[in-house]
Amino acid sequence: MQRYFVDNKKDNHFFISGEDRHHIVNVMRLKEGDQIICAASGKSAVCLIAEITDEQVKAEVVKWEEATAELPVRVAIASGLPKGDKLEWIIQKGTELGASVFIPFAASRSIVKWDDKKASKKVERWNKIAKEAAEQSHRQISPEVISPISLKSLIEMSKDYDYKLIAFEEDAKVGESSILHSTLNRIEAGQSILFVFGPEGGLTEGEVTRLKESGFLSCGLGPRILRTETAPLYALSAVSYKLELMR
Incomplete structure:
Protein backbone atom coordinates (compact mmCIF):
# COMPACT_ATOMS: atom_id res chain seq x y z
CA MET A 1 0.00 0.00 0.00
CA GLN A 2 1.44 3.37 -1.05
CA ARG A 3 2.52 5.73 1.74
CA TYR A 4 2.48 9.54 1.70
CA PHE A 5 3.62 12.19 4.16
CA VAL A 6 0.86 14.77 4.46
CA ASP A 7 0.96 18.19 6.14
CA ASN A 8 -2.69 19.11 5.60
CA LYS A 9 -5.04 17.28 7.97
CA LYS A 10 -8.41 18.32 9.29
CA ASP A 11 -10.51 16.22 11.64
CA ASN A 12 -10.56 12.70 10.19
CA HIS A 13 -9.30 13.60 6.71
CA PHE A 14 -5.99 14.19 4.95
CA PHE A 15 -5.76 16.54 1.97
CA ILE A 16 -3.01 15.71 -0.54
CA SER A 17 -1.89 18.12 -3.26
CA GLY A 18 1.11 18.91 -5.47
CA GLU A 19 3.47 16.13 -6.56
CA ASP A 20 1.86 13.55 -4.27
CA ARG A 21 -1.56 14.18 -5.80
CA HIS A 22 0.02 13.75 -9.23
CA HIS A 23 1.65 10.50 -8.10
CA ILE A 24 -1.64 9.10 -6.75
CA VAL A 25 -3.69 10.01 -9.82
CA ASN A 26 -1.28 9.80 -12.75
CA VAL A 27 1.43 7.36 -11.66
CA MET A 28 -0.37 4.92 -9.35
CA ARG A 29 -3.71 5.55 -11.12
CA LEU A 30 -5.63 5.12 -7.88
CA LYS A 31 -9.33 5.80 -7.77
CA GLU A 32 -11.90 6.85 -5.19
CA GLY A 33 -12.40 3.88 -2.88
CA ASP A 34 -8.76 2.76 -3.06
CA GLN A 35 -6.64 2.74 0.08
CA ILE A 36 -3.36 4.50 0.87
CA ILE A 37 -1.36 5.20 4.03
CA CYS A 38 -0.98 8.78 5.23
CA ALA A 39 1.68 9.78 7.75
CA ALA A 40 1.87 12.97 9.79
CA SER A 41 3.32 14.07 13.13
CA GLY A 42 4.97 10.71 13.76
CA LYS A 43 1.78 8.69 13.21
CA SER A 44 0.37 6.86 10.20
CA ALA A 45 -3.08 5.71 9.20
CA VAL A 46 -4.72 3.51 6.60
CA CYS A 47 -6.96 5.82 4.60
CA LEU A 48 -9.69 5.53 1.98
CA ILE A 49 -9.55 7.88 -1.00
CA ALA A 50 -12.84 9.72 -0.58
CA GLU A 51 -12.59 12.32 -3.32
CA ARG A 74 16.86 9.81 17.77
CA VAL A 75 19.97 9.53 15.60
CA ALA A 76 21.54 12.50 13.84
CA ILE A 77 24.13 12.02 11.09
CA ALA A 78 26.61 14.89 10.62
CA SER A 79 28.68 14.43 7.46
CA GLY A 80 31.62 16.50 6.27
CA LEU A 81 30.58 17.56 2.76
CA PRO A 82 31.69 14.75 0.39
CA LYS A 83 32.21 14.77 -3.37
CA GLY A 84 29.63 14.00 -6.04
CA ASP A 85 26.37 12.37 -5.07
CA LYS A 86 27.73 10.62 -1.97
CA LEU A 87 25.66 12.76 0.39
CA GLU A 88 22.51 11.81 -1.53
CA TRP A 89 23.43 8.15 -1.02
CA ILE A 90 23.97 8.75 2.71
CA ILE A 91 20.58 10.49 2.98
CA GLN A 92 18.69 7.81 1.07
CA LYS A 93 20.20 4.78 2.77
CA GLY A 94 20.48 6.51 6.14
CA THR A 95 16.76 7.26 6.01
CA GLU A 96 16.01 3.60 5.31
CA LEU A 97 18.12 2.70 8.36
CA GLY A 98 16.28 5.10 10.68
CA ALA A 99 18.21 8.39 10.90
CA SER A 100 16.18 11.34 12.20
CA VAL A 101 18.18 14.26 10.80
CA PHE A 102 21.11 14.84 8.47
CA ILE A 103 23.56 17.65 9.15
CA PRO A 104 26.06 18.40 6.36
CA PHE A 105 28.99 20.55 7.50
CA ALA A 106 32.00 22.18 5.89
CA ALA A 107 35.03 20.21 7.08
CA SER A 108 38.64 21.29 6.56
CA ARG A 109 39.21 18.50 4.04
CA SER A 110 35.91 18.90 2.18
CA ILE A 111 36.77 19.29 -1.49
CA VAL A 112 33.25 20.45 -2.34
CA LYS A 113 32.69 24.15 -1.70
CA TRP A 114 29.13 25.11 -0.79
CA ASP A 115 27.47 27.46 -3.26
CA ASP A 116 24.92 29.63 -1.47
CA LYS A 117 23.31 30.57 -4.80
CA LYS A 118 22.30 26.95 -5.37
CA ALA A 119 21.60 26.24 -1.71
CA SER A 120 17.81 26.22 -1.67
CA LYS A 121 17.43 23.88 -4.66
CA LYS A 122 20.10 21.52 -3.31
CA VAL A 123 18.55 21.29 0.17
CA GLU A 124 15.09 20.88 -1.39
CA ARG A 125 16.41 17.94 -3.45
CA TRP A 126 18.01 16.34 -0.37
CA ASN A 127 14.77 16.57 1.58
CA LYS A 128 12.84 15.09 -1.33
CA ILE A 129 15.26 12.14 -1.38
CA ALA A 130 14.71 11.67 2.37
CA LYS A 131 10.93 11.87 1.99
CA GLU A 132 10.82 9.29 -0.81
CA ALA A 133 13.12 6.94 1.11
CA ALA A 134 10.98 7.33 4.24
CA GLU A 135 7.84 6.45 2.26
CA GLN A 136 9.54 3.44 0.68
CA SER A 137 10.75 2.12 4.05
CA HIS A 138 7.36 2.72 5.74
CA ARG A 139 8.56 5.21 8.31
CA GLN A 140 6.31 7.47 10.37
CA ILE A 141 8.56 10.53 10.01
CA SER A 142 10.50 12.00 7.13
CA PRO A 143 14.00 13.00 8.32
CA GLU A 144 15.06 16.62 7.97
CA VAL A 145 18.14 17.55 5.95
CA ILE A 146 19.43 20.96 6.96
CA SER A 147 21.53 23.39 4.94
CA PRO A 148 25.29 22.86 5.44
CA ILE A 149 26.78 24.56 8.49
CA SER A 150 30.22 25.25 9.95
CA LEU A 151 31.98 23.08 12.52
CA LYS A 152 31.38 25.85 15.06
CA SER A 153 27.62 25.72 14.41
CA LEU A 154 27.68 21.93 14.59
CA ILE A 155 29.30 22.09 18.03
CA GLU A 156 26.65 24.56 19.18
CA MET A 157 23.89 22.32 17.82
CA SER A 158 25.38 19.28 19.57
CA LYS A 159 24.29 20.64 22.96
CA ASP A 160 20.81 19.29 22.23
CA TYR A 161 22.00 15.65 22.12
CA ASP A 162 22.46 13.17 24.96
CA TYR A 163 25.40 11.35 23.36
CA LYS A 164 27.96 12.65 20.85
CA LEU A 165 30.40 10.43 18.98
CA ILE A 166 33.11 11.05 16.38
CA ALA A 167 33.89 8.26 13.96
CA PHE A 168 37.67 8.62 13.73
CA GLU A 169 39.73 6.32 11.50
CA GLU A 170 42.80 6.54 13.73
CA ASP A 171 40.78 4.80 16.46
CA ALA A 172 39.74 2.10 14.01
CA LYS A 173 43.40 1.49 13.15
CA VAL A 174 44.25 0.69 16.78
CA GLY A 175 41.18 -1.52 17.21
CA GLU A 176 39.16 0.80 19.48
CA SER A 177 35.54 -0.38 19.73
CA SER A 178 34.62 0.05 23.39
CA ILE A 179 33.25 3.61 23.12
CA LEU A 180 30.55 2.72 20.58
CA HIS A 181 29.70 -0.47 22.46
CA SER A 182 29.45 1.22 25.85
CA THR A 183 27.43 4.12 24.45
CA LEU A 184 24.86 1.81 22.90
CA ASN A 185 24.68 -0.09 26.18
CA ARG A 186 23.89 3.09 28.12
CA ILE A 187 21.53 4.93 25.80
CA GLU A 188 17.84 4.63 26.64
CA ALA A 189 14.68 4.82 24.56
CA GLY A 190 13.72 8.43 23.87
CA GLN A 191 17.28 9.73 24.10
CA SER A 192 19.40 11.08 21.24
CA ILE A 193 22.81 10.47 19.71
CA LEU A 194 24.82 12.53 17.23
CA PHE A 195 27.44 10.86 15.02
CA VAL A 196 30.06 12.96 13.22
CA PHE A 197 31.81 11.67 10.10
CA GLY A 198 34.56 13.30 8.10
CA PRO A 199 34.68 13.77 4.31
CA GLU A 200 36.88 11.64 2.01
CA GLY A 201 40.12 12.80 3.64
CA GLY A 202 38.75 12.35 7.13
CA LEU A 203 38.67 14.82 10.00
CA THR A 204 41.84 16.69 10.94
CA GLU A 205 43.46 16.30 14.35
CA GLY A 206 42.46 19.88 15.06
CA GLU A 207 38.78 19.22 14.29
CA VAL A 208 38.78 16.09 16.46
CA THR A 209 40.38 18.07 19.30
CA ARG A 210 37.75 20.82 19.06
CA LEU A 211 34.95 18.26 19.10
CA LYS A 212 36.44 16.41 22.08
CA GLU A 213 36.75 19.67 23.98
CA SER A 214 33.01 20.11 23.41
CA GLY A 215 32.04 16.76 24.94
CA PHE A 216 32.36 14.41 21.97
CA LEU A 217 33.88 10.96 22.36
CA SER A 218 36.01 9.45 19.60
CA CYS A 219 35.35 5.88 18.49
CA GLY A 220 36.27 3.34 15.85
CA LEU A 221 33.80 1.45 13.67
CA GLY A 222 35.45 -1.94 13.58
CA PRO A 223 38.94 -2.86 12.35
CA ARG A 224 38.44 -1.77 8.72
CA ILE A 225 38.67 1.78 7.39
CA LEU A 226 35.27 2.72 5.95
CA ARG A 227 34.47 5.22 3.21
CA THR A 228 32.70 8.44 4.13
CA GLU A 229 29.45 7.14 2.62
CA THR A 230 29.73 3.73 4.30
CA ALA A 231 30.54 4.75 7.88
CA PRO A 232 27.15 6.37 8.69
CA LEU A 233 25.35 3.22 7.49
CA TYR A 234 27.55 1.04 9.72
CA ALA A 235 26.74 3.24 12.72
CA LEU A 236 22.99 3.19 12.05
CA SER A 237 23.05 -0.58 11.57
CA ALA A 238 24.85 -0.97 14.90
CA VAL A 239 22.21 1.16 16.63
CA SER A 240 19.40 -0.89 15.09
CA TYR A 241 21.01 -4.21 15.95
CA LYS A 242 21.69 -3.24 19.56
CA LEU A 243 18.47 -1.35 20.34
CA GLU A 244 15.92 -3.21 18.20
CA LEU A 245 17.05 -6.76 17.47
CA MET A 246 18.79 -7.38 20.80
CA ARG A 247 15.94 -6.08 22.98
Whole structure:
Protein backbone atom coordinates (compact mmCIF):
# COMPACT_ATOMS: atom_id res chain seq x y z
CA MET A 1 0.00 0.00 0.00
CA GLN A 2 1.44 3.37 -1.05
CA ARG A 3 2.52 5.73 1.74
CA TYR A 4 2.48 9.54 1.70
CA PHE A 5 3.62 12.19 4.16
CA VAL A 6 0.86 14.77 4.46
CA ASP A 7 0.96 18.19 6.14
CA ASN A 8 -2.69 19.11 5.60
CA LYS A 9 -5.04 17.28 7.97
CA LYS A 10 -8.41 18.32 9.29
CA ASP A 11 -10.51 16.22 11.64
CA ASN A 12 -10.56 12.70 10.19
CA HIS A 13 -9.30 13.60 6.71
CA PHE A 14 -5.99 14.19 4.95
CA PHE A 15 -5.76 16.54 1.97
CA ILE A 16 -3.01 15.71 -0.54
CA SER A 17 -1.89 18.12 -3.26
CA GLY A 18 1.11 18.91 -5.47
CA GLU A 19 3.47 16.13 -6.56
CA ASP A 20 1.86 13.55 -4.27
CA ARG A 21 -1.56 14.18 -5.80
CA HIS A 22 0.02 13.75 -9.23
CA HIS A 23 1.65 10.50 -8.10
CA ILE A 24 -1.64 9.10 -6.75
CA VAL A 25 -3.69 10.01 -9.82
CA ASN A 26 -1.28 9.80 -12.75
CA VAL A 27 1.43 7.36 -11.66
CA MET A 28 -0.37 4.92 -9.35
CA ARG A 29 -3.71 5.55 -11.12
CA LEU A 30 -5.63 5.12 -7.88
CA LYS A 31 -9.33 5.80 -7.77
CA GLU A 32 -11.90 6.85 -5.19
CA GLY A 33 -12.40 3.88 -2.88
CA ASP A 34 -8.76 2.76 -3.06
CA GLN A 35 -6.64 2.74 0.08
CA ILE A 36 -3.36 4.50 0.87
CA ILE A 37 -1.36 5.20 4.03
CA CYS A 38 -0.98 8.78 5.23
CA ALA A 39 1.68 9.78 7.75
CA ALA A 40 1.87 12.97 9.79
CA SER A 41 3.32 14.07 13.13
CA GLY A 42 4.97 10.71 13.76
CA LYS A 43 1.78 8.69 13.21
CA SER A 44 0.37 6.86 10.20
CA ALA A 45 -3.08 5.71 9.20
CA VAL A 46 -4.72 3.51 6.60
CA CYS A 47 -6.96 5.82 4.60
CA LEU A 48 -9.69 5.53 1.98
CA ILE A 49 -9.55 7.88 -1.00
CA ALA A 50 -12.84 9.72 -0.58
CA GLU A 51 -12.59 12.32 -3.32
CA ILE A 52 -10.27 13.30 -6.19
CA THR A 53 -10.39 16.80 -7.65
CA ASP A 54 -8.11 18.78 -9.96
CA GLU A 55 -6.44 20.35 -6.92
CA GLN A 56 -6.25 17.61 -4.30
CA VAL A 57 -7.01 14.14 -3.05
CA LYS A 58 -9.17 13.83 0.05
CA ALA A 59 -8.43 10.71 2.12
CA GLU A 60 -10.50 9.55 5.06
CA VAL A 61 -8.85 7.79 8.00
CA VAL A 62 -9.97 4.16 8.30
CA LYS A 63 -7.57 2.99 11.01
CA TRP A 64 -4.55 4.42 12.80
CA GLU A 65 -1.54 2.10 12.78
CA GLU A 66 -0.19 1.04 16.17
CA ALA A 67 3.16 -0.39 15.07
CA THR A 68 6.10 1.93 14.43
CA ALA A 69 9.11 1.60 12.16
CA GLU A 70 11.08 4.28 14.02
CA LEU A 71 14.26 3.65 15.98
CA PRO A 72 13.74 3.90 19.77
CA VAL A 73 16.35 6.70 19.90
CA ARG A 74 16.86 9.81 17.77
CA VAL A 75 19.97 9.53 15.60
CA ALA A 76 21.54 12.50 13.84
CA ILE A 77 24.13 12.02 11.09
CA ALA A 78 26.61 14.89 10.62
CA SER A 79 28.68 14.43 7.46
CA GLY A 80 31.62 16.50 6.27
CA LEU A 81 30.58 17.56 2.76
CA PRO A 82 31.69 14.75 0.39
CA LYS A 83 32.21 14.77 -3.37
CA GLY A 84 29.63 14.00 -6.04
CA ASP A 85 26.37 12.37 -5.07
CA LYS A 86 27.73 10.62 -1.97
CA LEU A 87 25.66 12.76 0.39
CA GLU A 88 22.51 11.81 -1.53
CA TRP A 89 23.43 8.15 -1.02
CA ILE A 90 23.97 8.75 2.71
CA ILE A 91 20.58 10.49 2.98
CA GLN A 92 18.69 7.81 1.07
CA LYS A 93 20.20 4.78 2.77
CA GLY A 94 20.48 6.51 6.14
CA THR A 95 16.76 7.26 6.01
CA GLU A 96 16.01 3.60 5.31
CA LEU A 97 18.12 2.70 8.36
CA GLY A 98 16.28 5.10 10.68
CA ALA A 99 18.21 8.39 10.90
CA SER A 100 16.18 11.34 12.20
CA VAL A 101 18.18 14.26 10.80
CA PHE A 102 21.11 14.84 8.47
CA ILE A 103 23.56 17.65 9.15
CA PRO A 104 26.06 18.40 6.36
CA PHE A 105 28.99 20.55 7.50
CA ALA A 106 32.00 22.18 5.89
CA ALA A 107 35.03 20.21 7.08
CA SER A 108 38.64 21.29 6.56
CA ARG A 109 39.21 18.50 4.04
CA SER A 110 35.91 18.90 2.18
CA ILE A 111 36.77 19.29 -1.49
CA VAL A 112 33.25 20.45 -2.34
CA LYS A 113 32.69 24.15 -1.70
CA TRP A 114 29.13 25.11 -0.79
CA ASP A 115 27.47 27.46 -3.26
CA ASP A 116 24.92 29.63 -1.47
CA LYS A 117 23.31 30.57 -4.80
CA LYS A 118 22.30 26.95 -5.37
CA ALA A 119 21.60 26.24 -1.71
CA SER A 120 17.81 26.22 -1.67
CA LYS A 121 17.43 23.88 -4.66
CA LYS A 122 20.10 21.52 -3.31
CA VAL A 123 18.55 21.29 0.17
CA GLU A 124 15.09 20.88 -1.39
CA ARG A 125 16.41 17.94 -3.45
CA TRP A 126 18.01 16.34 -0.37
CA ASN A 127 14.77 16.57 1.58
CA LYS A 128 12.84 15.09 -1.33
CA ILE A 129 15.26 12.14 -1.38
CA ALA A 130 14.71 11.67 2.37
CA LYS A 131 10.93 11.87 1.99
CA GLU A 132 10.82 9.29 -0.81
CA ALA A 133 13.12 6.94 1.11
CA ALA A 134 10.98 7.33 4.24
CA GLU A 135 7.84 6.45 2.26
CA GLN A 136 9.54 3.44 0.68
CA SER A 137 10.75 2.12 4.05
CA HIS A 138 7.36 2.72 5.74
CA ARG A 139 8.56 5.21 8.31
CA GLN A 140 6.31 7.47 10.37
CA ILE A 141 8.56 10.53 10.01
CA SER A 142 10.50 12.00 7.13
CA PRO A 143 14.00 13.00 8.32
CA GLU A 144 15.06 16.62 7.97
CA VAL A 145 18.14 17.55 5.95
CA ILE A 146 19.43 20.96 6.96
CA SER A 147 21.53 23.39 4.94
CA PRO A 148 25.29 22.86 5.44
CA ILE A 149 26.78 24.56 8.49
CA SER A 150 30.22 25.25 9.95
CA LEU A 151 31.98 23.08 12.52
CA LYS A 152 31.38 25.85 15.06
CA SER A 153 27.62 25.72 14.41
CA LEU A 154 27.68 21.93 14.59
CA ILE A 155 29.30 22.09 18.03
CA GLU A 156 26.65 24.56 19.18
CA MET A 157 23.89 22.32 17.82
CA SER A 158 25.38 19.28 19.57
CA LYS A 159 24.29 20.64 22.96
CA ASP A 160 20.81 19.29 22.23
CA TYR A 161 22.00 15.65 22.12
CA ASP A 162 22.46 13.17 24.96
CA TYR A 163 25.40 11.35 23.36
CA LYS A 164 27.96 12.65 20.85
CA LEU A 165 30.40 10.43 18.98
CA ILE A 166 33.11 11.05 16.38
CA ALA A 167 33.89 8.26 13.96
CA PHE A 168 37.67 8.62 13.73
CA GLU A 169 39.73 6.32 11.50
CA GLU A 170 42.80 6.54 13.73
CA ASP A 171 40.78 4.80 16.46
CA ALA A 172 39.74 2.10 14.01
CA LYS A 173 43.40 1.49 13.15
CA VAL A 174 44.25 0.69 16.78
CA GLY A 175 41.18 -1.52 17.21
CA GLU A 176 39.16 0.80 19.48
CA SER A 177 35.54 -0.38 19.73
CA SER A 178 34.62 0.05 23.39
CA ILE A 179 33.25 3.61 23.12
CA LEU A 180 30.55 2.72 20.58
CA HIS A 181 29.70 -0.47 22.46
CA SER A 182 29.45 1.22 25.85
CA THR A 183 27.43 4.12 24.45
CA LEU A 184 24.86 1.81 22.90
CA ASN A 185 24.68 -0.09 26.18
CA ARG A 186 23.89 3.09 28.12
CA ILE A 187 21.53 4.93 25.80
CA GLU A 188 17.84 4.63 26.64
CA ALA A 189 14.68 4.82 24.56
CA GLY A 190 13.72 8.43 23.87
CA GLN A 191 17.28 9.73 24.10
CA SER A 192 19.40 11.08 21.24
CA ILE A 193 22.81 10.47 19.71
CA LEU A 194 24.82 12.53 17.23
CA PHE A 195 27.44 10.86 15.02
CA VAL A 196 30.06 12.96 13.22
CA PHE A 197 31.81 11.67 10.10
CA GLY A 198 34.56 13.30 8.10
CA PRO A 199 34.68 13.77 4.31
CA GLU A 200 36.88 11.64 2.01
CA GLY A 201 40.12 12.80 3.64
CA GLY A 202 38.75 12.35 7.13
CA LEU A 203 38.67 14.82 10.00
CA THR A 204 41.84 16.69 10.94
CA GLU A 205 43.46 16.30 14.35
CA GLY A 206 42.46 19.88 15.06
CA GLU A 207 38.78 19.22 14.29
CA VAL A 208 38.78 16.09 16.46
CA THR A 209 40.38 18.07 19.30
CA ARG A 210 37.75 20.82 19.06
CA LEU A 211 34.95 18.26 19.10
CA LYS A 212 36.44 16.41 22.08
CA GLU A 213 36.75 19.67 23.98
CA SER A 214 33.01 20.11 23.41
CA GLY A 215 32.04 16.76 24.94
CA PHE A 216 32.36 14.41 21.97
CA LEU A 217 33.88 10.96 22.36
CA SER A 218 36.01 9.45 19.60
CA CYS A 219 35.35 5.88 18.49
CA GLY A 220 36.27 3.34 15.85
CA LEU A 221 33.80 1.45 13.67
CA GLY A 222 35.45 -1.94 13.58
CA PRO A 223 38.94 -2.86 12.35
CA ARG A 224 38.44 -1.77 8.72
CA ILE A 225 38.67 1.78 7.39
CA LEU A 226 35.27 2.72 5.95
CA ARG A 227 34.47 5.22 3.21
CA THR A 228 32.70 8.44 4.13
CA GLU A 229 29.45 7.14 2.62
CA THR A 230 29.73 3.73 4.30
CA ALA A 231 30.54 4.75 7.88
CA PRO A 232 27.15 6.37 8.69
CA LEU A 233 25.35 3.22 7.49
CA TYR A 234 27.55 1.04 9.72
CA ALA A 235 26.74 3.24 12.72
CA LEU A 236 22.99 3.19 12.05
CA SER A 237 23.05 -0.58 11.57
CA ALA A 238 24.85 -0.97 14.90
CA VAL A 239 22.21 1.16 16.63
CA SER A 240 19.40 -0.89 15.09
CA TYR A 241 21.01 -4.21 15.95
CA LYS A 242 21.69 -3.24 19.56
CA LEU A 243 18.47 -1.35 20.34
CA GLU A 244 15.92 -3.21 18.20
CA LEU A 245 17.05 -6.76 17.47
CA MET A 246 18.79 -7.38 20.80
CA ARG A 247 15.94 -6.08 22.98
